[in-house]
Amino acid sequence: MTVGPPAVTRGAGTGEPPGNPPPTGATPQGHPTHPTPRRGTTPPRHPPRKEDTPMRYACPTPGCPTTAPTRTTRCEQCTRRNSRAHKITLVCGPPCSGKNTWVAKHAQPGDLIVDLDALYTAVNANPTRTDHDQPAALTPFAFDARDAITNRLLHGDHNLRAAWIIHSAPEAATRAEWKQRGANIVMITADQDTLTHRAQVQRPNQWGEHIQDWHRRYTLGHVDRTVTTG
Incomplete structure (x- = not known):
C-alpha cells in the first residue's frame, strides 16, 4: 500500500496555536492583504473631508436662491442673464x-x-x-x-x-x-x-x-x- 506524505497540522513550526485561522486581513504568513473588488464593481469612495469642500456664498443678485464661489461674484445663471441684460x-x-x-x-x-x-x-x-x-x-x-x-x-x-x-x-x-x-x-x-x-x-x-x-x-x-x- 502506498503511503502519502504526512498531514501538516496548522501551527506546526509556525508558532501559531494549532487550529486557529489566520488573522483577518492577513495571509497565513502574517502579511496584510487588500480586498480585491469584484469584477464590474467600483471600490467604495470615501466622502470628501469638510476642509476639501469649496466654500459657497449666497449669490449677490437680489432674490437669487443659488450660491456663488465668492461673496462678490454672481452665480453662473445670473452671470449669463446679466450679459444678456x-x-x-x-x-x-x-x-x-x-x-x-x-x-x-x-x-x-x-x-x-x-x-x-x-x-x-x-x-x-x-x-x-x-x-x-x-x-x-x-x-x-x-x-x-x-x-x-x-x-x-x-x-x-x-x-x-x-x-x-x-x-x-x-x-x-x-x-x-x-x-x-x-x-x-x-x-x-x-x-x-x-x-x-x-x-x-x-x-x-x-x-x-x-x-x-x-x-x-x-x-x-x-x-x-x-x-x-x-
Missing part, C-alpha cells in the same frame, strides 16, 4: 415725453420693443391707437403679456441684438431693479408746458392727469442718460 435699454419718462419716438429712431429691424400701448392695441378687437385707448377690461391681459415677454427676455435664451423696454418708471426703485439686471437707463423728458400741450393735442383728456401723477410719484435715482425733447 446689457443688450436691454429701459426708456422711461413721463407721458407725452416722446419715449416711443426716441426708440423708433434708435431701434433696428429685429429688435424687441416692449410697449404697453402696443400690447393694448394687439389684444383690442377695435383699437384706436392714435387715442392711446386702454380699456380697463383689457388691462390684466396687457400687463400679463408684458410680464411674460419680460420674463422670457431676462431668463430665456435668445439671440436679440437689442431690446427696448418702454416704461414710465417714475420710482427710483423700478429703475434700480432694471439697473441691477444690467440694463441701460435712458430718461426721456420735457418741460411741463410741452408735456401738457402734447397731451391736449395728441391724447385723451385724462392724459393731463397721468402727467401730474407721474411727477407726484417721481423719485430721484440712477439714470445713465437724460434726453430732453420739445
